[in-house]
Amino acid sequence: MQSQAHTGSYYAATVNKVTDYAPLQGAHRADVCVIGAGFTGISTALHLAERGYNVHVVEANRVGWGASGRNGGQIIGGISGEAEMIRKNGEDCRELLWDMRWAGHDIIRERVRTYDIDCDLKFGYLDVAIKDRHLRDLDAEHERLAAHNFPFEYRMLSKEETHETIGTKAYIGSLMNMGNGHLHPLNMCIGEATAAVKQGATIYEQSPVLRIEKGNRPEVITEQGSVSADFVVIAGNAYHALEKKLRGIMLPVSSFIMATEPLSEELIGLINPKDLAVCDPNYVLEYFRLSADKRLLFGGRCKYYGSDPDVIQKNLRPRMTKIYPVLKNTKIDFAWGGTIGVPINRVPQLGRVSPNVFYCQGYSGHGVNVTHLAGQIMADAVAGTCERFDIFAGVKSLVVPGVHTFGKPMVALGMLYYQIKDRL
Numbered sequence: 505m506q507s508q509a510h511t512g513s514y515y516a517a518t519v520n521k522v523t524d525y526a527p528l529q530g531a532h533r534a535d536v537c538v539i540g541a542g543f544t545g546i547s548t549a550l551h552l553a554e555r556g557y558n559v560h561v562v563e564a565n566r567v568g569w570g571a572s573g574r575n576g577g578q579i580i581g582g583i584s585g586e587a588e589m590i591r592k593n594g595e596d597c598r599e600l601l602w603d604m605r606w607a608g609h610d611i612i613r614e615r616v617r618t619y620d621i622d623c624d625l626k627f628g629y630l631d632v633a634i635k636d637r638h639l640r641d642l643d644a645e646h647e648r649l650a651a652h653n654f655p656f657e658y659r660m661l662s663k664e665e666t667h668e669t670i671g672t673k674a675y676i677g678s679l680m681n682m683g684n685g686h687l688h689p690l691n692m693c694i695g696e697a698t699a700a701v702k703q704g705a706t707i708y709e710q711s712p713v714l715r716i717e718k719g720n721r722p723e724v725i726t727e728q729g730s731v732s733a734d735f736v737v738i739a740g741n742a743y744h745a746l747e748k749k750l751r752g753i754m755l756p757v758s759s760f761i762m763a764t765e766p767l768s769e770e771l772i773g774l775i776n777p778k779d780l781a782v783c784d785p786n787y788v789l790e791y792f793r794l795s796a797d798k799r800l801l802f803g804g805r806c807k808y809y810g811s812d813p814d815v816i817q818k819n820l821r822p823r824m825t826k827i828y829p830v831l832k833n834t835k836i837d838f839a840w841g842g843t844i845g846v847p848i849n850r851v852p853q854l855g856r857v858s859p860n861v862f863y864c865q866g867y868s869g870h871g872v873n874v875t876h877l878a879g880q881i882m883a884d885a886v887a888g889t890c891e892r893f894d895i896f897a898g899v900k901s902l903v904v905p906g907v908h909t910f911g912k913p914m915v916a917l918g919m920l921y922y923q924i925k926d927r928l
Contacts, residue, residue, distance in 0.1 A: 536548075
């Protein structure tokens, strides 16, 4: 596997710091070796380093190279597959799951504050409705927020209020939640990596892992070095194909984003004066928000697996201008894509491939929030506290034979299926 630089994204072009950690060379020892320096791996490493563990992180490319540094930057409450986890674990876990669905937000706020991470963190979010069934779901969520005395502002908006708030008639209503928000994900990930190193962690970049030698003290092997550790945490998500036991238990789904040129204050006043992140409820969804320098970052899923900015723009621009015709002549400065992991049952996958080799993956588009929670849970599990870990690990992952080999055509069929469901 050849290591790569960051994709040509808006985030990579506006990063605060370009990381340049040395590759892994020679034999090293650690308490914990983490494979992958995205949000899951870095969150795990920082939680462990704060507790005094000697942590080494091995990354094939750069910190935040995968989905963690390319995503929409939306901090969304909730964990996909909650109903399945309650069905498996019983009603007793319902309240614990409610607390966990917001825990990642709290960790992000605390990290930004404690380590002074400059990542354009802002709060304010709009879940929008396209059909009546979407409004019913949002009403139910509004009732859950009220029942749990949610501490941030939230309210349902009518079709007219939604139009006034985000300048489009594309939606029939929405739920505004000032507890959800948005940020610059690559700057967040790199900021946390910097914090982890200051706490004593070691990060190796440009070091693809060749294999894991399991045993009482597993060893992570790269071309030029190795790390032996008491525990290993696999945190490669959709970009990990090393461990055969993890192949076929989630679908690699492509998602794409484009960034406009900076918008005028007049345009901003028309389309998003409150600087909210917006997401629709479809399976083949669309999401958008403003960057710190007032570009519209517009994203969605489509039946394409490459990285050509022109093709990405060709797919996304018509969808953006359908929502905002006023942007029809707006220049697109960046367009990029990446891969997210989606389990068949949508439940994030936390488990073990051997007693001291853990894995954590599959967030179904809720990654900014849930990866931060997952890192804390993985650190707890290493330390021997497994209450939250077991809620996830107890849900059996469904296997799709051949997805590792035929992933793209299978995902294309899945996209067609979900597009039909969205139209119903």
